[in-house]
Amino acid sequence: FIVVSTKYSAVGSSPPRSTRHTPIQTAAASTRTDPPGRPAATMEEELHALLRDLDALKQLPDPASIDRMRDRVVKMMGPSGAAAAATRSKIKDMSAEVVDSNPYSRLMALQRMGIVDNYERIRDYSVAIVGVGGVGSVAAEMLTRCGIGRLLLYDYDTVELANMNRLFFRPDQVGMTKTDAAVQTLSEINPDVVLESYSLNITTVKGFETFLGSLKARSSNGRSTGVDLVLSCVDNYEARMVVNQACNELRQTWMESGTPKTCI
Numbered sequence: 001f002i003v004v005s006t007k008y009s010a011v012g013s014s015p016p017r018s019t020r021h022t023p024i025q026t027a028a029a030s031t032r033t034d035p036p037g038r039p040a041a042t043m044e045e046e047l048h049a050l051l052r053d054l055d056a057l058k059q060l061p062d063p064a065s066i067d068r069m070r071d072r073v074v075k076m077m078g079p080s081g082a083a084a085a086a087t088r089s090k091i092k093d094m095s096a097e098v099v100d101s102n103p104y105s106r107l108m109a110l111q112r113m114g115i116v117d118n119y120e121r122i123r124d125y126s127v128a129i130v131g132v133g134g135v136g137s138v139a140a141e142m143l144t145r146c147g148i149g150r151l152l153l154y155d156y157d158t159v160e161l162a163n164m165n166r167l168f169f170r171p172d173q174v175g176m177t178k179t180d181a182a183v184q185t186l187s188e189i190n191p192d193v194v195l196e197s198y199s200l201n202i203t204t205v206k207g208f209e210t211f212l213g214s215l216k217a218r219s220s221n222g223r224s225t226g227v228d229l230v231l232s233c234v235d236n237y238e239a240r241m242v243v244n245q246a247c248n249e250l251r252q253t254w255m256e257s258g259t260p261k262t263c264i
Helices: 027-031 043-059 063-077 079-085 119-124 134-146 161-165 178-189 205-216 237-250
Strands: 003-007 126-130 150-154 194-199 229-232 254-256
Touching: 043 063, 126 134, 126 205, 134 150, 134 178, 150 178, 150 205, 178 194, 194 205, 205 237, 229 237, 237 254
Parallel strands: 003 194, 126 150, 126 229, 150 194, 229 254
Antiparallel strands: none
């Protein structure tokens, strides 16, 4: 996946190697069980051991040792690190083959049933989502799972524990910008999608200029913008009017969807 992250600080209303001639013994560190009564190795000790092994690899590269070191790092990262390491590789061409290992097999069924002529054309489309909250997060996840070509995400807020009702935000992402947290999760779901993160407030002068510029980027074939659709998923009137103004100026197709902040 490709990630473009643009961040702005703005205030306003509402991211998948010893010189000895024997293999480096690094596996023991990842599978070691400390004797009874001996405290387990701290994270700092593990990191120091890892650095020593890295220095040794400069003298005598050993692929097997590199793999073991990678396993150690993943283990140190915990469940989130293991999940990231298990992310699938990118798929160049969509396949209609009905097998469990094909993430697009059930989507390509639309083509087999004659509902669409060429489902893979979805990769040619770009969608901008303004507001990654209750509505925007659902839209972003569904488009990502469907294999949209490019997804632009806009939001100025950060993830809080109160946001755990959103589908893909996780407790370990608290403090991250919503756009970067969304990119982190969505890229694990589907690394084929090009994701762009814009952490900014579009209601400010600078934010509005950046918003317009990002929509116009990659424009071609006589089009005024480089996106096919803008989804307004904001929670306040001011932001809705800004999206409306930008899309009218650019003659950009857009859809309105969202809820007011007063709807609790």
